[in-house]
Amino acid sequence: MTPPADAEAFVREAGWGGAAISPLAGDASFRRYFRVHAGGRSAVLMDAPPQHEDSRPFLAVADHLHALGFAAPRVLARDLDRGLILLEDFGDARMKEVVEADPARETLIYAAAIDLLRDLHRQPPGTLPPYYMAVYQREAGLFPDWYMPAVGLEPAPGYAAAWDEVLAPIADDRSATVLRDYHAENIMLLADGGLGLLDFQDALAGHPAYDLVSLLQDARRDVSPELEEAMLAHYGSVDRAAYAVLGAQRNAKILGIFTRLWKRDGKPRYLAYQPRVWAYLERDLAHPALAPVRAWFDANVPTGKRAAAWADRVA
Incomplete structure (x- = not known):
């Protein structure tokens, strides 16, 4: 998978300048996921094209789960117009x-x-x-x-x-x-x-x-x-x-x-x-x-x- 064209600019604006962006996974929807590495830290980039995916329910349910004390990925940055969300990385132990x-x-x-x-x-x-x-x-x-x-x-x-x-x-x-x-x-x-x-x-x-x-x-x-x-x-x-x-x-x-x-x-x-x-x-x-x-x-x-x-x- 190739990162979206504006992914580099998005992660830079989020404070992850110079980060490496590598494919992580796709799923049954139009969403795709990438891992972002920079300075010994990592995050997950969710690419949810707004013409196909509405990311607002994801953000609302994440807030709901956090309020109840459950571990949903923390949102580090978002740009819903571009369909990009930077998330806490839960690692690889699925x-x-x-x-x-x-x-x-x-x-x-x-x-x-x-x-x-x-x-x-x-x-x-x-x-x-x-x-x-x-x-x-x-x-x-x-x-x-x-x-x-x-x-x-x-x-x-x-x-x-x-x-x-x-x-x-x-x-x-x-x-x-x-x-x-x-x-x-x-x-x-x-x-x-x-x-x-x-x-x-x-x-x-x-x-x-x-x-x-x-x-x-x-x-x-x-x-x-x-x-x-x-x-x-x-x-x-x-x-x-x-x-x-x-x-x-x-x-x-x-x-x-x-x-x-x-x-x-x-x-x-x-x-x-x-x-x-x-x-x-x-x-x-x-x-x-x-x-x-x-x-x-x-x-x-x-x-x-x-x-x-x-x-x-x-x-």
Whole structure:
């Protein structure tokens, strides 16, 4: 990745003159990240082109998390007109790679991530926008909109009605800060032993089970059923029906999003995750609370158009 043309001027104006700027990462959005080195210190440059990305929610949620005592990257400088933000550098110890390098630490690290969620859920969500039914439905709709055409299926009636029925008992719960992408690629292990949070700009006020699903049904790495159960028990009281419903909703959304990333955005690498996401979705659909949605899938998405449709794309 090449830094944006005005990156050098931006970091110089921020007091980082002469800094080296090197690629760090991109993600599923238009955002890109670079590491900035100068005089023995480092920071992270976020490039979020304003024509594609609105960085104001990121800044607002960062302030919200800081006010509650959680570790979001401190903002060192910003220029929203250019879409550039200089952030505190949390280092390279990302949860996913740390756990994969040392599987013996998996349970302990996941327990710490669950502890963070439990602490977060004890705090009010403040003025975050609500996670209401129309948002749930719009996300779930990514499955018929993008996934079904990609595997040669026609969208079928009854999908939204089935989701209305299963989501109705939980859609009005806005008691918790829902980060919405709380998983092993967005959690950093910090030098002080704490956990740093990334990619939280889409946070909403919603049901506390959502981020449990995001962490324990991780599209990007296998989380065994045994670890999932152990961590749900570690969290404490969990509404299992809500957990299954939100799991199914999130996984249907992800299947649609990853297909869209392939078809629209030219990012086929995300298709390798589809079989794993299907495995989570099948597990969620087995819960009695999902009966209407399960019936729709059984009637309209044949087995061969599910995980098997993507198996040859797994890297």
